[in-house]
Amino acid sequence: MISTFTLFHSFIFFLYLLISTPSRASLFSGIETGDLEKKGDLFPQILRDEAVARLHELGKVSDASEYLERTFLSPATTRAIDLIRKWMEDAGLRTWVDEMGNVHGRVEGANANTEALLIGSHMDTVIDAGKFDGALGIVSAISALKVMHVNGNLQNLRRPVEVIAFCDEEGVRFQTTFLGSGAIAGILSATTLEIPDKKNVTIKDVLKENSIEATEESLLKLKYDPKSVWGYVELHIEQGPVLEQVGFPLGVVKGIAGQTRLKVTVKGSQGHAGTVPMSMRQDPMVAAAEQIVLMENLCKHPEEYLSYGGHCSDSSTKSLSSSLVCTVGEISTWPSASNVIPGQVTYTVDIRAIDDLGREAVIYDLSNRIYQICDKRSVSCLIEHKHDAGAVICDSELSSQLKSAAYSALKRMEDDIQDEVPILMSGAGHDAMAMSRLTKVAMLFVRCRGGISHSPQEDVLDNDIWAAGLATLSFLENL
Numbered sequence: 001m002i003s004t005f006t007l008f009h010s011f012i013f014f015l016y017l018l019i020s021t022p023s024r025a026s027l028f029s030g031i032e033t034g035d036l037e038k039k040g041d042l043f044p045q046i047l048r049d050e051a052v053a054r055l056h057e058l059g060k061v062s063d064a065s066e067y068l069e070r071t072f073l074s075p076a077t078t079r080a081i082d083l084i085r086k087w088m089e090d091a092g093l094r095t096w097v098d099e100m101g102n103v104h105g106r107v108e109g110a111n112a113n114t115e116a117l118l119i120g121s122h123m124d125t126v127i128d129a130g131k132f133d134g135a136l137g138i139v140s141a142i143s144a145l146k147v148m149h150v151n152g153n154l155q156n157l158r159r160p161v162e163v164i165a166f167c168d169e170e171g172v173r174f175q176t177t178f179l180g181s182g183a184i185a186g187i188l189s190a191t192t193l194e195i196p197d198k199k200n201v202t203i204k205d206v207l208k209e210n211s212i213e214a215t216e217e218s219l220l221k222l223k224y225d226p227k228s229v230w231g232y233v234e235l236h237i238e239q240g241p242v243l244e245q246v247g248f249p250l251g252v253v254k255g256i257a258g259q260t261r262l263k264v265t266v267k268g269s270q271g272h273a274g275t276v277p278m279s280m281r282q283d284p285m286v287a288a289a290e291q292i293v294l295m296e297n298l299c300k301h302p303e304e305y306l307s308y309g310g311h312c313s314d315s316s317t318k319s320l321s322s323s324l325v326c327t328v329g330e331i332s333t334w335p336s337a338s339n340v341i342p343g344q345v346t347y348t349v350d351i352r353a354i355d356d357l358g359r360e361a362v363i364y365d366l367s368n369r370i371y372q373i374c375d376k377r378s379v380s381c382l383i384e385h386k387h388d389a390g391a392v393i394c395d396s397e398l399s400s401q402l403k404s405a406a407y408s409a410l411k412r413m414e415d416d417i418q419d420e421v422p423i424l425m426s427g428a429g430h431d432a433m434a435m436s437r438l439t440k441v442a443m444l445f446v447r448c449r450g451g452i453s454h455s456p457q458e459d460v461l462d463n464d465i466w467a468a469g470l471a472t473l474s475f476l477e478n479l
């Protein structure tokens with residue numbers, strides 16, 4: 001059960017950070033890299049130089065020639081799997097690819113029978129993606145383990161450590177998120193394999209193309225026994241501007257906002273753009289346009305819309321006012337011609353909020369209003385729930401271990417570090433959401449330039465990549 005109060009409180013703290021901390025230069029901006037390298041053994045060759053080179057190399061593994069695109073088990077993903085597997089083996093890990101296309105690299109450490117730490121992120125990307133989303137979490141974990149391997153410490157790990165590069169977090173091809181982590185957590189439905197892409201190729205077909213014969217039973221077998229797992233840790237770029245604002249390279253994640261994806265289909269009467277009088281039209285395009293503008297108003301001012309309906313408590317409404325975000329990112333029309341009144345318009349709605357009950361109230365209210373607009377305009381509407389994920393609160397103990405690791409890494413890089421490691425909420429979904437259904441989870445965010453993500457402009461300072469690797473190393477050394 002997620003405490004609304006805790007969530008709201010953390011969000012206020014998060015806003016406090018935004019408002020109260022004066023923007024200052026990068027924590028490492030005043031230090032020459034040469035000075036850092038003189039400061040003891042911080043493994044810059046592996047944790048920074050090689051990690052940066054690997055991120056750029058993986059960033060070139062794409063299905064498109066002009067931009068980065070790597071979707072679930074595409075040809076580029078198959079090449080990425082080989083590359084990641086090679087890096088895992090280079091770090092002394094035993095590797096395999098499971099029946100959903102996740103790559104695993106594991107070391108047993110000193111106590112093979114103890115519960116394992118799982119650590120990872122996703123290797124798939126959006127279309128025209130940045131190089132760091134997902135990839136940074138995979139590369140940092142491998143780099144930190146490589147340092148231990150090179151120093152002969154891998155066998156001293158107090159528990160087994162398994163790095164997992166998940167196959168599908170963005171859900172670009174099948175509109176399904178968490179195919180990889182969902183399989184490991186055992187939360188996929190039995191019909192998952194039958195989900196088709198836009199060309200009617202199913203997940204089962206794609207797996208078969210990659211020589212993976214998956215069945216309902218084999219899918220169920222991918223679920224890890226919760227008793228064999230100690231926890232899951234994910235390092236990820238922030239994808240937001242807070243860390244840059246407060247001038248800190250790393251931050252600990254308190255929780256991840258819940259999210260819902262809807263698909264709205266509006267059907268009207270297809271006709272000739274020149275001959276059907278305006279008064280006689282049943283145009284699904286303008287109905288969709290009205291619905292989208294209404295959605296924006298509702299999500300900007302939920303307190304005005306929801307307070308009348310009585311479906312939302314005061315605390316939920318307050319929490320929504322500061323965290324609710326709604327987006328229509330995809331729209332398609334049929335037959336999509338300039339001289340035809342469309343017969344059908346389909347669009348997606350992505351709704352996120354820290355408060356689950358509040359999010360449900362928004363969906364309830366929005367759905368009613370969408371149907372009202374359809375009635376008013378004499379078109380038909382269908383609203384389908386494509387994805388629902390509740391908000392996730394990170395484990396406090398695991399988070400405080402991550403926080404100490406981040407602090408000690410930054411301390412090793414810069415002696416006079418005073419600030420507390422920031423604590424923030426995540427508006428973006430992550431594999432940690434699915435993994436929270438299996439085990440306790442914690443996340444570390446890494447500063448990214450301008451808070452930009454899902455864009456080729458996505459960027460992370462080399463020294464921040466180093467800090468991320470060093471924090472992961474410190475965490476692993478103190479498991």
Ligand SMILES: [Zn+2]
Nearest residue numbers: 122133134169
């Ligand atoms: Zn991501």
